[in-house]
Amino acid sequence: MAKEINRLNDLEKPLITEEQNIVHKSDEYDSYKSSDENGSIFMVLLSTFVAVCGAFEFGTCVGYSAPTQAAIREDLGLSLAEFAMFGSILTIGAMFGAVTSGRIADTIGRKGAMRLSAVFCIAGWLAVYFSKSDVSLDLGRFATGYGIGIFSYVVPIFIAEIAPKNLRGGLTTLNQLLIVIGQSTAFLIGTVISWRELTLAGLLPCIVLFVGLCFIPESPRWLAKVGDQKEFHAALRKLRGKDADITEEAEEIQEYIATLQSLPKATIWDLFQKQYINSVIIGVALMVFQQFGGINGVSFYASQTFALAGLSSAKAGTVAYACVQVPITFLGAMLMDKSGRRPLIMVSSAGTFLGCFLAGTSFYFKEHDLLPEWRPILAVAGVLIYVGSFSIGLGAAPWVIMSEIFPINVKGVAGSLVVLVNWLGAWAVSYTFNFMMTWSSYGTFYIYSGVSIITILFVVKFVPETKGKTLEEIQACINSLR
Secondary structure (H helix, E strand, O other): OOOOOOHHHHOOOOOOOHHHHHHHHOHHHOOOOOHHHHOOOHHHHHHHHHHHHHHHHHHHHHHOHHHHHHHHHHHHOOOHHHHHHHHHHHHHHHHHHHHHHHHHHHHHHHHHHHHHHHHHHHHHHHHHHOOOOHHHHHHHHHHHHHHHHHHHHHHHHHHHHHOOHHHHHHHHHHHHHHHHHHHHHHHHHHOOOOHHHHHHHHHHHHHHHHHHHHHOOOOHHHHHHOOOHHHHHHHHHHHHOOOOOOHHHHHHHHHHHHHHHHOOOOOHHHHHOHHHHHHHHHHHHHHHHHHHOOHHHHHHOHHHHHHHOOOOOHHHHHHHHHHHHHHHHHHHHHHHHHHOHHHHHHHHHHHHHHHHHHHHHHHHHHHOOOOOOOHHHHHHHHHHHHHHHHHHHHOOHHHHHHHHHOOOOOHHHHHHHHHHHHHHHHHHHHHHHHHHHHHOHHHHHHHHHHHHHHHHHHHHHHOOOOOOOOHHHHHHHHHOOO
16 A cells, blocks of 8 residues: 555554455545535534544443442442442443444444444443342443444444545544543543432433434445445435535445455454464554553542542542543644654553552552551552553554554454454453452552553564554564564
């Protein structure tokens, strides 16, 4: 390919198929005019707003457990193990949702998949709201997890499929930004309302999405794929403006479909061939380091962590956590194409090391009854440095690199493997975090800081810089590692 891969896949965390990667990463095919030249972009912006309600819902689900842990355990009498299952089962549901999302979106369409996701999330929130025991609590959490697993796939796909080239990069980054905003909103609201009321707040994005889907068109690319030519042209015209000339773009989309159908189908075993194995190792390892650095443990149980460190107001720490995430994530998105992927990951990992080391030291002082006045300060500073550092690089950069290092013929199956590893890691960390904190609070954070050091060493040794390089150049760099 002659140009750098489109950043559609940079921030998404779903199952990836060959179709979407052809459609969304092939900038060299995108020669059609922008909507600014052809007509109004109002429908594109409205459609994006409706879709990112799903991303906001994703963040709300992820952020729910942090401010509610103490209240739920007290009201329902949950043990540490029972709440650990409640917190982590979200990732199990999301894993199943991500694995099935591609087939669902291809069968019932992008809008149909978003409706189905909203149904699961609504059912899950209601189950949590009416819960009297851990069983219904877990079932509700699993249902919301399945819903956001589908959202994580279909939202960025839908946005990239409807957006014109000149707006695609900016609009697709809204997906990750709205996830972070949703999580931060759950953190903030959860400090002032009860855990049952917070579940009702989680319903609002789904309701907005349900209503909004009635007023926006289906993805033209999906309509073209299923052969609905009449609706395909109608949707494209609605998105580009009634007076726009859509002939050239329609032809390009048809060409994408033909190219897709001509590609051979890759299997999981093809990934272990020598020409692909280095890319697989890099992609999988980056996801392992991202998750086992502890992010889901820290974020799922932030409020409890602050309380254990002796902070007088755990809610204040949670609010500070929420306020740090959003601007730093926005900054990281801007730096991704300016500073490069490798420097951003290394700086980010150095920051997560420092943050975990400070938090671990705080708990070490507590364990040995040292410097009591410094313990809360170190804990808060450590967690905030950690989340800020993670948000600026480790949160998004591994996904950017993953979207760039795999050849197109294996990109779908490779993406599936990498996403599966990511969700499994998310579950493992979120489930074991409370048990590890019981075992050794300072040891837990020191282990996470050790993972950050290993991440830096791995990136220095094995990860090539992909910024500004073509697919062929990236592959040459990776193959030179043999």
